[in-house]
Amino acid sequence: MQVTGVSAxxxxxxxxxxxxAATWFDDPVALAASSDIDVFVELIGGADGPAKTAVExxxxxxxxxxxxxxxxxxxxxxxxxALAESKGVPLxxxxxxxxxxPAVKMLRExxxxxxxxxxxxxxxxTCNFILSEMEAREQPFAQVLADAQARGFAExxxxxxxxxxxxxxxxxxxxxxxxxxxxxxDAVEIEGIDRVDLIDIHLAHELGYRIKLIASASRQxxxxxxxxxxxxxxxxxxxxxxxxxxxALFIEGARIGRIFLQGPGAxxxxxxxxxxxxxxxxxxxxxxxxxxxxxxxxxxxAAAAKGQxxxxxxxxxxxxxxxxxxxxxxxxxxxxxxxxxxxxxxxxQASGVVPVVLTTHEASEGALQQAGEIIETLDTxxxxxxxxxxxxx
Amino acid sequence: MQVTGVSAxxxxxxxxxxxxAATWFDDPVALAASSDIDVFVELIGGADGPAKTAVExxxxxxxxxxxxxxxxxxxxxxxxxALAESKGVPLxxxxxxxxxxPAVKMLRExxxxxxxxxxxxxxxxTCNFILSEMEAREQPFAQVLADAQARGFAExxxxxxxxxxxxxxxxxxxxxxxxxxxxxxDAVEIEGIDRVDLIDIHLAHELGYRIKLIASASRQxxxxxxxxxxxxxxxxxxxxxxxxxxxALFIEGARIGRIFLQGPGAxxxxxxxxxxxxxxxxxxxxxxxxxxxxxxxxxxxAAAAKGQxxxxxxxxxxxxxxxxxxxxxxxxxxxxxxxxxxxxxxxxQASGVVPVVLTTHEASEGALQQAGEIIETLDTxxxxxxxxxxxxx
Numbered sequence: 001m002q003v004t005g006v007s008a009x010x011x012x013x014x015x016x017x018x019x020x021a022a023t024w025f026d027d028p029v030a031l032a033a034s035s036d037i038d039v040f041v042e043l044i045g046g047a048d049g050p051a052k053t054a055v056e057x058x059x060x061x062x063x064x065x066x067x068x069x070x071x072x073x074x075x076x077x078x079x080x081x082a083l084a085e086s087k088g089v090p091l092x093x094x095x096x097x098x099x100x101x102p103a104v105k106m107l108r109e110x111x112x113x114x115x116x117x118x119x120x121x122x123x124x125x126t127c128n129f130i131l132s133e134m135e136a137r138e139q140p141f142a143q144v145l146a147d148a149q150a151r152g153f154a155e156x157x158x159x160x161x162x163x164x165x166x167x168x169x170x171x172x173x174x175x176x177x178x179x180x181x182x183x184x185x186d187a188v189e190i191e192g193i194d195r196v197d198l199i200d201i202h203l204a205h206e207l208g209y210r211i212k213l214i215a216s217a218s219r220q221x222x223x224x225x226x227x228x229x230x231x232x233x234x235x236x237x238x239x240x241x242x243x244x245x246x247x248a249l250f251i252e253g254a255r256i257g258r259i260f261l262q263g264p265g266a267x268x269x270x271x272x273x274x275x276x277x278x279x280x281x282x283x284x285x286x287x288x289x290x291x292x293x294x295x296x297x298x299x300x301x302a303a304a305a306k307g308q309x310x311x312x313x314x315x316x317x318x319x320x321x322x323x324x325x326x327x328x329x330x331x332x333x334x335x336x337x338x339x340x341x342x343x344x345x346x347x348x349q350a351s352g353v354v355p356v357v358l359t360t361h362e363a364s365e366g367a368l369q370q371a372g373e374i375i376e377t378l379d380t381x382x383x384x385x386x387x388x389x390x391x392x393x
Numbered sequence: 394m395q396v397t398g399v400s401a402x403x404x405x406x407x408x409x410x411x412x413x414a415a416t417w418f419d420d421p422v423a424l425a426a427s428s429d430i431d432v433f434v435e436l437i438g439g440a441d442g443p444a445k446t447a448v449e450x451x452x453x454x455x456x457x458x459x460x461x462x463x464x465x466x467x468x469x470x471x472x473x474x475a476l477a478e479s480k481g482v483p484l485x486x487x488x489x490x491x492x493x494x495p496a497v498k499m500l501r502e503x504x505x506x507x508x509x510x511x512x513x514x515x516x517x518x519t520c521n522f523i524l525s526e527m528e529a530r531e532q533p534f535a536q537v538l539a540d541a542q543a544r545g546f547a548e549x550x551x552x553x554x555x556x557x558x559x560x561x562x563x564x565x566x567x568x569x570x571x572x573x574x575x576x577x578x579d580a581v582e583i584e585g586i587d588r589v590d591l592i593d594i595h596l597a598h599e600l601g602y603r604i605k606l607i608a609s610a611s612r613q614x615x616x617x618x619x620x621x622x623x624x625x626x627x628x629x630x631x632x633x634x635x636x637x638x639x640x641a642l643f644i645e646g647a648r649i650g651r652i653f654l655q656g657p658g659a660x661x662x663x664x665x666x667x668x669x670x671x672x673x674x675x676x677x678x679x680x681x682x683x684x685x686x687x688x689x690x691x692x693x694x695a696a697a698a699k700g701q702x703x704x705x706x707x708x709x710x711x712x713x714x715x716x717x718x719x720x721x722x723x724x725x726x727x728x729x730x731x732x733x734x735x736x737x738x739x740x741x742q743a744s745g746v747v748p749v750v751l752t753t754h755e756a757s758e759g760a761l762q763q764a765g766e767i768i769e770t771l772d773t774x775x776x777x778x779x780x781x782x783x784x785x786x
Contacts (some may be wrong), residue, residue, distance in 0.1 A: 276506025
């Protein structure tokens with residue numbers, strides 16, 4: 001196998017690999033259309049723009065494509081699968097999820113003998129790194145993020161990572177493979193880590209939990225509930241112990257029980273290894289569809305009905321140090337049919353503000369939302385309540 | 394896909410699945426030779442005897458084989474690969490290692506873009522269960538084993554499991570896939586768990602470790618060091634936390650770093666799921682060799698030179714409660730060039746016997762062996778020393 005052509009934004013940038021023997025293309029779409037290539041490897045990124053045009057061009061020309069582009073597959077997977085299969089060429093994307101840790105292959109091939117019911121884990125290394133550093137260095141989100149950006153661990157525009165969208169792309173892909181459908185990114189419920197304060201990390205720890213950005217997908221009736229959000233995980237749980245930039249994933253199946261997979265989620269080495277594994281699959285002559293069914297039989301993964309799911313929650317409030325405050329909060333919860341499991345009040349801060357945290361028993365999403373809305377209107381509550389789920393993982 | 398023929402020892406045994414529509418064969422070899430089958434699935438077990446003859450018969454007749462038989466693949470993998478490839482038919486064995494957790498596929502396909510340097514983990518659920526129960530129930534090995542046998546968790550003849558041979562079969566297969574060779578079971582160094590006493594579990598715990606049966610394979614020069622043995626793992630390490638009958642595996646690669654994989658290692662459901670995944674691979678038209686290279690280019694995995702490896706050890710002795718005993722032990726270690734890292738003496742037992750445990754700094758295998766031999770000859774030392782390695786995992 002030989003690299004015959006290369007395209008990148010900056011030709012003169014120093015590289016670890018000598019690409020001078022390959023033909024240079026300023027335009028990746030021209031490379032994708034070149035008759036000199038047998039396979040097109042796309043590492044540009046972005047759901048639209050040149051990445052999409054180049055991949056479409058290569059597939060339309062009957063060339064197999066290997067990509068690390070999670071946004072592209074999550075948003076346009078169904079259409080690209082149809083194009084690839086109409087041309088009879090593979091479209092492979094192992095590097096799109098968990099870097100060199102072969103989660104895509106595991107779900108696409110290794111577990112097809114089972115009915116997967118749930119996948120849940122940590123899929124964004126940047127968020128995991130930031131949350132781990134906040135805890136280790138006792139520093140607030142903004143400071144850790146700025147430092148991660150300075151060290152190159154976070155993008156200049158961090159929205160895709162810290163807003164949960166990158167993990168959303170990845171869980172959309174894994175959910176599609178787990179539940180025999182096409183990725184449906186628009187149906188992923190996404191909440192990022194930017195509202196996790198240092199005090200939440202401390203209070204969660206006191207309660208026996210660690211806050212992680214959890215991506216999960218569960219079968220619910222005919223559809224699936226697919227989400228990304230900060231959640232509380234018991235301290236002794238493997239997901240709580242996956243620190244730094246690690247990615248980790250649980251897969252649950254009717255026959256296999258629970259499988260746990262952990263590894264570095266990104267980086268040049270792991271990505272290159274995943275791309276190379278896809279190239280090896282190409283040479284082995286695999287003829288699988290792009291997702292679990294042929295594109296013609298593939299529906300977008302249906303979103304489960306919302307509001308009916310039952311969950312336990314962590315609710316953290318900043319309240320005025322005044323008589324009757326707690327009564328008004330507990331009253332709001334009781335009126336919403338949310339019952340309290342534990343309650344923790346911390347000493348008043350210098351400003352006179354009192355941090356209060358409570359955990360609830362299982363309550364419907366609707367009830368929790370209503371409780372949050374009532375509490376937020378209380379004039380003794382000083383900030384928007386932080387409501388995070390206690391993950392049942 | 395349809396089950397057309399079935400063979401088992403006892404036709405009348407009650408089964409969860411109705412097999413009355415399939416043709417019954419008293420002889421599995423006759424089933425393997427039958428012209429009515431397209432694929433032969435072997436779940437008999439045993440390296441030789443009917444399992445081997447049936448698999449050879451099916452392959453010779455040009456039929457793909459799917460097997461869960463770790464002993465067969467570990468001992469006869471090279472010859473069977475040559476037979477399968479000469480007939481142009483696949484021989485698949487995902488269920489042979491870690492049950493439904495696709496470790497074989499991960500090494501064979503998912504990580505081929507990297508150079509794997511080491512695999513290490515817990516591959517025998519029965520041993521892991523026994524060690525976990527000894528700790529949880531504070532009961533000695535023999536009692537826990539007898540109970541596991543009564544409950545069907547251990548075989549009537551437990552040698553294959555507790556002697557480390559089953560884990561040896563599995564690590565021979567994983568090592569072959571990791572290091573591009575054929576399995577070489579005869580070169581696996583094997584020590585079982587039958588010499589782990591309850592007191593070792595307690596003392597290891599006091600030192601911050603848990604004893605696990607660790608199967609490992611590391612590249613060493615042109616060959617590999619492949620072993621199964623009880624080893625001490627730090628309590629907070631993922632391998633120490635894989636309790637009960639779980640299996641767990643670390644894979645280290647030059648590019649990917651470390652990947653961790655954990656799941657149920659055996660059982661009807663996981664095994665069936667792994668067999669079904671292999672059958673799905675067959676229908677996808679995969680044309681890979683049985684191991685990483687075509688059989689004609691495949692050598693048995695070479696064993697690394699022994700005696701030169703450096704390791705830390707846990708040495709537990711039962712000594713007489715008498716002056717000068719410790720001096721003679723520390724003298725034996727010093728003469729062997731083994732230096733002591735920590736030392737723990739427990740109160741004398743009612744019999745006047747004193748348990749003593751020490752851990753060493755890194756020393757060569759040869760030095761540790763010599764020290765053990767000298768200590769064993771001391772007349773104040775009452776039992777053969779228990780020397781377990783502190784695993785560097």
